Amino acid sequence: MQDYDPLVQHAIHCVQTFEQVKKVTEQARPFGYTSISHDFVFGLPKQTMPAIKDCTEKTISLRPDNISLYSSDHIPWVKGPGQHGFSEEGLPSGAEKRALYKYAKKTLLNARYLEIGMDHFGNVCMTIDPHAR
Numbered sequence: 001m002q003d004y005d006p007l008v009q010h011a012i013h014c015v016q017t018f019e020q021v022k023k024v025t026e027q028a029r030p031f032g033y034t035s036i037s038h039d040f041v042f043g044l045p046k047q048t049m050p051a052i053k054d055c056t057e058k059t060i061s062l063r064p065d066n067i068s069l070y071s072s073d074h075i076p077w078v079k080g081p082g083q084h085g086f087s088e089e090g091l092p093s094g095a096e097k098r099a100l101y102k103y104a105k106k107t108l109l110n111a112r113y114l115e116i117g118m119d120h121f122g123n124v125c126m127t128i129d130p131h132a133r
Contacts, residue, residue, distance in 0.1 A: 002041045004058055005051035011090060012044055018058050025062045038064040042104055043072035043097040045090035052100045053107075060111045067113060067121045069104050071097070 002014055009015045021038075028036050038059050042052055059067060072091075092100060105115075113121035 002039075003044055003047055003051055003055045005047065005054065007046045008044050008051055011046045022062060025064065035066065036064045037066040037068065038062070039068040039070060040104075041070045041072045042100040043092055047072075047092060047100065049096075049100065049103065052104055056104045056107045060107070060113075063123060065123050066116075067108060069101070069108065069119050069121065071101070071119070 002012060003009065004018045004021075006015070025036055025038075040055055040059055091097075108121045109115065112124040114124055116122040
């Protein structure tokens with residue numbers, strides 16, 4: 001998952017609804033997965049502060065064990081067709097991108113996720129005691 005905002009998803013050619021991600025997340029443990037991780041990206045085309053707030057809150061509501069918060073890079077000459085579909089005009093400015101990151105990081109920390117590495121956060125309960133379910 002990169003962002004739940006349909007405008008952002010269409011801009012990056014990667015559509016997956018929150019309901020789809022929620023269903024897979026909820027089904028993972030009964031299937032035997034012992035750790036669940038979610039990745040999301042800040043600085044995507046058409047991504048706004050309301051979009052990152054919604055994405056962060058929805059991701060936290062699913063309580064994955066680990067969350068990766070990655071910075072988007074626009075390098076269409078290296079990556080596949082996804083980045084060829086938008087111009088740099090749709091990208092947040094440097095200051096806007098930094099604000100998106102700061103908001104998401106603060107919200108994850110306030111939701112009891114620990115910063116456990118560069119752009120990685122772990123659920124306090126799972127990081128300290130993985131048997132404390």
